[in-house]
Amino acid sequence: MTRSTEQTIVEAAILVLNEDYSAPLERVAEQAGVTRRTLHRYFTGREELLACCAREMQRSCREALTQALASSPEPLVQLEHMLYAGIDCGAKYAFFTKLHTRPDHQHAPGQAADCAEYDALQARCRAVITRLQHDGRISAHLPAEWVLLLLSGVVKTTIDARMVGATEPHLRQFAWFSFSKGIGL
Amino acid sequence: MTRSTEQTIVEAAILVLNEDYSAPLERVAEQAGVTRRTLHRYFTGREELLACCAREMQRSCREALTQALASSPEPLVQLEHMLYAGIDCGAKYAFFTKLHTRPDHQHAPGQAADCAEYDALQARCRAVITRLQHDGRISAHLPAEWVLLLLSGVVKTTIDARMVGATEPHLRQFAWFSFSKGIGL
DNA sequence: TGAAGATGTCTCAAATATGAGACATCTTGC
DNA sequence: GCAAGATGTCTCATATTTGAGACATCTTCA
Numbered sequence: 001m002t003r004s005t006e007q008t009i010v011e012a013a014i015l016v017l018n019e020d021y022s023a024p025l026e027r028v029a030e031q032a033g034v035t036r037r038t039l040h041r042y043f044t045g046r047e048e049l050l051a052c053c054a055r056e057m058q059r060s061c062r063e064a065l066t067q068a069l070a071s072s073p074e075p076l077v078q079l080e081h082m083l084y085a086g087i088d089c090g091a092k093y094a095f096f097t098k099l100h101t102r103p104d105h106q107h108a109p110g111q112a113a114d115c116a117e118y119d120a121l122q123a124r125c126r127a128v129i130t131r132l133q134h135d136g137r138i139s140a141h142l143p144a145e146w147v148l149l150l151l152s153g154v155v156k157t158t159i160d161a162r163m164v165g166a167t168e169p170h171l172r173q174f175a176w177f178s179f180s181k182g183i184g185l
Numbered sequence: 186m187t188r189s190t191e192q193t194i195v196e197a198a199i200l201v202l203n204e205d206y207s208a209p210l211e212r213v214a215e216q217a218g219v220t221r222r223t224l225h226r227y228f229t230g231r232e233e234l235l236a237c238c239a240r241e242m243q244r245s246c247r248e249a250l251t252q253a254l255a256s257s258p259e260p261l262v263q264l265e266h267m268l269y270a271g272i273d274c275g276a277k278y279a280f281f282t283k284l285h286t287r288p289d290h291q292h293a294p295g296q297a298a299d300c301a302e303y304d305a306l307q308a309r310c311r312a313v314i315t316r317l318q319h320d321g322r323i324s325a326h327l328p329a330e331w332v333l334l335l336l337s338g339v340v341k342t343t344i345d346a347r348m349v350g351a352t353e354p355h356l357r358q359f360a361w362f363s364f365s366k367g368i369g370l
Numbered sequence: 371t372g373a374a375g376a377t378g379t380c381t382c383a384a385a386t387a388t389g390a391g392a393c394a395t396c397t398t399g400c
Numbered sequence: 401g402c403a404a405g406a407t408g409t410c411t412c413a414t415a416t417t418t419g420a421g422a423c424a425t426c427t428t429c430a
Contacts, residue, residue, distance in 0.1 A: 020205070021204075022206070022207035022209070025417080037377080037380095038377055041377085046418085101349065142362070143359075146351070146359050149342050150339075150342055152345075153339060153341060153345070154335075154367075160286065160337075161330070166331070174327055177324075177327070178331075178335055179367065181366040181367050182367035183363065209386080209387060211388095219407080219408095221387095221388085222408070222409080222410095230388075
């Protein structure tokens with residue numbers, strides 16, 4: 001199962017490097033339940049590992065978001081599912097947005113496409129929000145930027161709550177309650 | 186101005202290490218506008234620097250929270266000022282809570298007191314929340330834990346928004362709007 | 371069973387991070 | 401202008417991290 005080990009390492013890397021970006025790769029291998037030597041067999045170095053993480057996060061977030069948007073023509077339902085999509089992606093979502101909002105985020109050659117897709121995903125989210133605002137369903141005095149950031153914030157809060165040990169089915173309800181009310185629904 | 190340089194380094198360390206916990210100290214020195222050599226004159230190593238950061242974050246958060254609670258006998262006003270206190274502390278608040286909620290957070294000798302104070306501050310916040318819930322001012326179906334986490338989350342969101350470049354006076358209004366509605370006010 | 375593929379162990383060289391000594395230089399208050 | 405204190409520069413030794421070769425072991429499937 002070559003594919004599985006590589007995938008395990010990438011998942012581990014996303015978890016660890018999201019918490020501690022410069023953590024030694026030993027820590028990633030540990031989290032993956034693998035030797036550092038094995039990690040290096042799959043990834044030449046941190047750069048390559050990070051690139052694979054970026055691709056995986058992008059793939060996962062794109063898929064989850066696409067499903068959320070396809071779940072209903074009703075933007076309010078779409079918004080709710082967007083929130084759940086972020087929660088389900090967990091660290092992948094958190095790390096993905098973190099990487100693309102860092103102040104030192106430089107567009108290295110080959111990463112430009114990634115950034116373009118990030119922007120595209122962001123745009124699709126914004127469209128849902130502005131439409132709701134236009135229809136007067138949610139508060140229009142909040143900038144769409146703030147609503148997007150709040151969405152991320154509530155997702156991260158939900159992840160935190162899960163780590164502290166909160167019961168799962170209620171978490172989504174709390175998250176949607178707080179987010180929807182928080183944007184003036 | 187011996188005091189000032191030390192303080193500058195600590196502030197820089199809080200900013201940098203909050204973003205990237207294992208970042209090389211060179212990065213901290215850079216942020217402080219100082220040489221690595223100078224940093225090492227004030228702090229023997231990462232441990233000591235982190236301990237000073239912890240003390241500074243604790244001091245700053247304690248002071249801000251205390252002022253917030255003293256601002257009014259009305260718990261709703263206290264809550265609003267608690268939010269603003271977190272926003273004003275910025276990275277100090279974010280890093281402070283991060284350090285004390287990490288899963289690998291072990292109580293080294295000498296840090297037990299810090300954790301006790303963190304718990305004490307947390308308890309004071311929780312008291313305000315439970316009182317509001319008891320009085321039926323905010324939604325009682327949300328656990329106080331969730332409300333506390335949401336408070337942190339909105340503070341972090343506000344910090345993110347500020348970094349992206351949002352206009353300051355509105356930010357607080359957005360933050361309080363989203364947080365207060367989000368807890369069912 | 372046994373050959374192929376995957377992983378662990380041991381080892382090592384290179385790169386990077388850390389901590390500090392020695393001394394020059396740069397403020398600052400007198 | 402100068403003495404004291406603070407900081408920068410250059411340098412070095414040590415520690416940690418990184419990347420990979422060589423080989424043993426372990427799994428698995430025909």
